Amino acid sequence: MKINQNLFAILGTFFLVAAVIYAIWTRGTEMVGITGLFGLAAMQYMVAYYLRLLDKEYKPGVDDKEDGEIAEYAGTYARFAPWSWWPLGLGAACAIVFLGVAIDWWIFIIGIGLGLFFVTGWVFEFSKGQHKH
Known part of the structure; x- marks a missing residue:
């Protein structure tokens, strides 16, 4: 879970920097792109914050262990109906x-x-x- 938190925080920082650079580059005349990039940054930070809140409530996952193996992810995640229309x-x-x-x-x-x-x-x-x- 901590890896996902860090990933979304890094993406949020990237979009924030990209929004500032884009605003400077376009001299603030292109409002849709600037607003969109700032919105993307805000969404990334919200997901990172949400994952941080979840991390306090739940046990650590396989990806948080230093010695975690990919095979530990094995198992049934849900029930799917391949015949469903x-x-x-x-x-x-x-x-x-x-x-x-x-x-x-x-x-x-x-x-x-x-x-x-x-x-x-x-x-x-x-x-x-x-x-x-």
Whole structure:
């Protein structure tokens, strides 16, 4: 966890320096890039701070041990359904939502409805049929 904290802190510092250099280079006339780079720096620092808070609550991970081995990461992280069609439908619903943003609000509403349907189906796919727990 400490390695991740340091990585995000270093990235935050990099984006902060890049934002200052970019602001000087463009003489402050290009506000989108300057704001974006300062925003990136702020997000990196927020993630580093969040990881620092988590580090106080949880035990150290394998990557924090000096003698940690890659094989110690082995194990099951989650349960995945390779036969699931719900993510494909959700991706199509997201495409419809973005199409609705570009074209008209009624397409956006259809995309939101489809997205809710596919998210619900994906969440509850292990709660019915032969895969019920």
